[in-house]
Amino acid sequence: MGAVKGEGALDGGWGWIIVVASFMAQFLSSGSPQSVGVLYPEWLSAFQEGKGMTAWVGSMVSGMALITSPVCSVCVDNFGARPVTVFSGVMVAGGLMLSAFAPSVSFLIFSYGIVVGMGCGLVYAATLTITCQYFDKRRGLALGIVTTGTSAGGFIYATLQNELIELFGLEGCLLIIGALALNLMACAGPMRPMNLPGYYLKQRAALQHTEEPEPLYTKPTAIIIDSFLDLKTTPGSANNIAAMKLLITMEPTELQESEGERNGGISSCSIVARAIKKRMRPYRRYLCKTIELLQDRVFMAFCIAIFLFSLGAFPPVLFMEDVAQSEGLIDGIALIPLVSIVALTTGIGKLVLGVLADMQWVNSLYLYALTLIGTGLTLLLIPVFKSYLGLQVLSAMVGFCSGNWSITSYITTKMVGMERLSHAHGILMCFGGFGITLGPPVVGWFFDWTQSYDLAFYFSGTCVLVSGLFLFLATLPCWNRTTGEGDSPPEKDVNISQQNHTLDCDKVASVA
Numbered sequence: 001m002g003a004v005k006g007e008g009a010l011d012g013g014w015g016w017i018i019v020v021a022s023f024m025a026q027f028l029s030s031g032s033p034q035s036v037g038v039l040y041p042e043w044l045s046a047f048q049e050g051k052g053m054t055a056w057v058g059s060m061v062s063g064m065a066l067i068t069s070p071v072c073s074v075c076v077d078n079f080g081a082r083p084v085t086v087f088s089g090v091m092v093a094g095g096l097m098l099s100a101f102a103p104s105v106s107f108l109i110f111s112y113g114i115v116v117g118m119g120c121g122l123v124y125a126a127t128l129t130i131t132c133q134y135f136d137k138r139r140g141l142a143l144g145i146v147t148t149g150t151s152a153g154g155f156i157y158a159t160l161q162n163e164l165i166e167l168f169g170l171e172g173c174l175l176i177i178g179a180l181a182l183n184l185m186a187c188a189g190p191m192r193p194m195n196l197p198g199y200y201l202k203q204r205a206a207l208q209h210t211e212e213p214e215p216l217y218t219k220p221t222a223i224i225i226d227s228f229l230d231l232k233t234t235p236g237s238a239n240n241i242a243a244m245k246l247l248i249t250m251e252p253t254e255l256q257e258s259e260g261e262r263n264g265g266i267s268s269c270s271i272v273a274r275a276i277k278k279r280m281r282p283y284r285r286y287l288c289k290t291i292e293l294l295q296d297r298v299f300m301a302f303c304i305a306i307f308l309f310s311l312g313a314f315p316p317v318l319f320m321e322d323v324a325q326s327e328g329l330i331d332g333i334a335l336i337p338l339v340s341i342v343a344l345t346t347g348i349g350k351l352v353l354g355v356l357a358d359m360q361w362v363n364s365l366y367l368y369a370l371t372l373i374g375t376g377l378t379l380l381l382i383p384v385f386k387s388y389l390g391l392q393v394l395s396a397m398v399g400f401c402s403g404n405w406s407i408t409s410y411i412t413t414k415m416v417g418m419e420r421l422s423h424a425h426g427i428l429m430c431f432g433g434f435g436i437t438l439g440p441p442v443v444g445w446f447f448d449w450t451q452s453y454d455l456a457f458y459f460s461g462t463c464v465l466v467s468g469l470f471l472f473l474a475t476l477p478c479w480n481r482t483t484g485e486g487d488s489p490p491e492k493d494v495n496i497s498q499q500n501h502t503l504d505c506d507k508v509a510s511v512a
Contacts, residue, residue, distance in 0.1 A: 349403020
């Protein structure tokens with residue numbers, strides 16, 4: 001596996017090929033999940049289940065993609081973006097084709113929700129990581145273009161799936177969409193890593209170790225056997241002779257461990273315990289790093305804001321078409337569905353917000369909070385408008401503000417640095433995944449309970465509005481001033497990528 005080296009590879013050259021490949025990967029993987037609102041009425045009609053139960057399919061496919069982000073990030077760090085994207089192509093295509101033969105909603109939750117969702121999560125982690133590696137000054141623009149692939153996929157797939165359902169039925173539609181997803185393996189080709197992933201470095205080190213010739217003679221460690229074991233050698237005692245040979249070839253540290261194990265009488269148990277402890281060491285290190293990140297006040301506020309935003313903002317994308325049909329605003333599905341309008345304006349929002357994030361005078365964290373407040377206010381207006389034109393306008397506004405997903409990685413990089421981007425981004429997406437997973441079923445249960453979407457959208461809008469206000473208030477510099485005036489020592493710097501003397505207010509200002 002070749003690797004690109006040197007600073008000259010940043011912000012141009014092969015990086016734009018990476019952007020195109022990543023755009024197409026997100027287009028092919030997230031096209032159907034982003035337009036799942038078109039499939040939702042078909043599943044309601046086919047399986048005759050409640051709206052809350054059927055909503056689990058759409059919520060799981062997006063929720064699993066984010067909940068499994070920490071695992072997906074570890075896979076990308078260890079194996080690289082190219083192998084992970086190839087494997088994700090198999091998962092997405094297989095899950096879509098398997099969903100064509102689903103006998104029940106429960107099976108759909110597994111095939112479409114879990115399998116396709118995990119495949120999308122792998123693609124998302126791989127494309128964002130490889131793009132961040134190739135760009136520095138233009139990272140916001142590059143991430144905006146890449147993440148627009150999901151919006152473009154949602155816009156085109158919404159109309160495409162409608163036409164395929166009319167021509168070939170729901171089963172034929174899913175089979176064709178699954179076949180298209182196999183092209184993900186072709187998108188993985190150009191994804192050359194900037195540095196070799198961890199797995200290949202370990203393999204290279206192991207190969208070099210085996211190729212090194214062993215010395216003809218190694219001086220044994222001089223020891224006094226009687227100081228470690230009381231061996232009463234007798235003629236013909238093979239066990240004692242073997243033990244003596246073993247002690248001569250052992251290192252002093254190994255001899256000390258063997259002495260303790262023999263004195264305790266638990267030699268085998270100690271060996272097993274040491275092996276388990278060695279295996280668990282990377283997991284303990286990962287857990288410690290996670291706790292360290294969550295102790296950052298700004299980062300934790302960002303996590304909570306993403307959870308509340310995902311809890312409230314995703315259900316409208318899933319239920320918008322059903323809202324129009326339930327209110328009698330339209331018969332069937334329009335030529336350009338509301339889901340397509342949301343996807344199109346989301347793509348525009350991603351590009352615009354990505355460009356704004358690159359500007360030095362724009363604080364990207366406050367920009368993100370502003371989009372949350374705008375989305376919340378728009379969702380609160382949906383029950384008021386009783387016309388299809390009003391729903392189209394509000395769908396466009398929700399879509400544009402939802403383009404803030406493109407600057408999530410940009411903000412995370414500014415907070416924690418490139419070296420911890422995968423880890424921190426995985427934690428953020430895990431919070432968002434839980435919100436997306438819980439949101440649609442809750443909204444569906446609200447409808448089953450009240451037979452109206454009004455209360456559900458009031459709930460969604462309130463969650464998103466609170467998330468924006470909370471993030472804005474939690475990152476104000478006045479918190480640092482209040483801490484400095486108290487008797488307690490000043491709060492330590494939570495910006496991991498900066499020096500220890502930098503305060504939180506400086507870190508918030510640097511997220512611009």
